[in-house]
Amino acid sequence: MLSQAQTKNGSIQWVRQDIAAWRPEQPVDLIVSNAALHWLDAHDTLFPRLMGCLNDGGELGVQMPRNFHAPSHQIITEIATNERWRDRLLGLVRPSPVSDPRFYLDTLSACSSSLDLWETTYWHILQGENPIVGWTMGTALRPIMEALEEDEGRDLLSAYAKRIADAYPPAANGKTVFPFRRLFMIARK
Numbered sequence: 282m283l284s285q286a287q288t289k290n291g292s293i294q295w296v297r298q299d300i301a302a303w304r305p306e307q308p309v310d311l312i313v314s315n316a317a318l319h320w321l322d323a324h325d326t327l328f329p330r331l332m333g334c335l336n337d338g339g340e341l342g343v344q345m346p347r348n349f350h351a352p353s354h355q356i357i358t359e360i361a362t363n364e365r366w367r368d369r370l371l372g373l374v375r376p377s378p379v380s381d382p383r384f385y386l387d388t389l390s391a392c393s394s395s396l397d398l399w400e401t402t403y404w405h406i407l408q409g410e411n412p413i414v415g416w417t418m419g420t421a422l423r424p425i426m427e428a429l430e431e432d433e434g435r436d437l438l439s440a441y442a443k444r445i446a447d448a449y450p451p452a453a454n455g456k457t458v459f460p461f462r463r464l465f466m467i468a469r470k
């Protein structure tokens with residue numbers, strides 16, 4: 282992906298790096314992160330550190346999902362921490378990686394001159410059979426599936442799919458509604 286990006290736009294320096302270790306060579310004007318920071322822990326130090334990478338007047342723009350208490354994600358936690366899987370999967374389960382907006386208000390107010398913070402719940406209308414399983418397979422379920430052998434993964438997925446089908450029955454038109462909340466913030470240094 283990065284080498285393709287480099288070919289398409291060679292004037293940008295594309296870097297592969299863990300965000301937890303990323304430090305710009307010099308302060309920057311803009312940091313944008315879409316749907317990534319929820320994979321990192323310790324937001325109480327991460328967000329002030331990112332603000333510290335900005336020039337005065339620079340901005341940090343972040344979007345993170347905040348849907349971890351919805352059935353789509355809660356059911357993962359419940360299954361992965363039940364007796365069969367607990368020993369293997371407990372360390373991979375992150376029940377609430379994104380804090381309450383109030384936490385980001387307090388944390389970012391201390392290191393910004395202005396702050397916009399808002400949430401939006403998107404009502405995704407999905408097609409197909411039990412489509413929320415496909416959605417979480419590409420995100421929250423990934424680390425869990427990667428930790429399991431193929432047949433174990435199949436068992437877990439089948440238990441998950443049954444519970445998801447009950448939690449998200451199709452609407453009258455046969456499609457599945459998936460309300461998904463996202464938290465946004467723009468902090469200016």
Ligand SMILES: C[S@@+](CC[C@H](N)C(=O)[O-])C[C@H]1O[C@@H](n2cnc3c(N)ncnc32)[C@H](O)[C@@H]1O
Binds near residue numbers: 299300301320
């Ligand atoms: C949902 S995708 C979002 C990708 C992209 N930002 C976008 O908006 O399309 C989450 C991305 O975060 C990346 N990611 C997760 N943890 C990371 C980390 N510690 N450092 C860098 N990237 C990370 C994953 O590799 C994945 O590409």
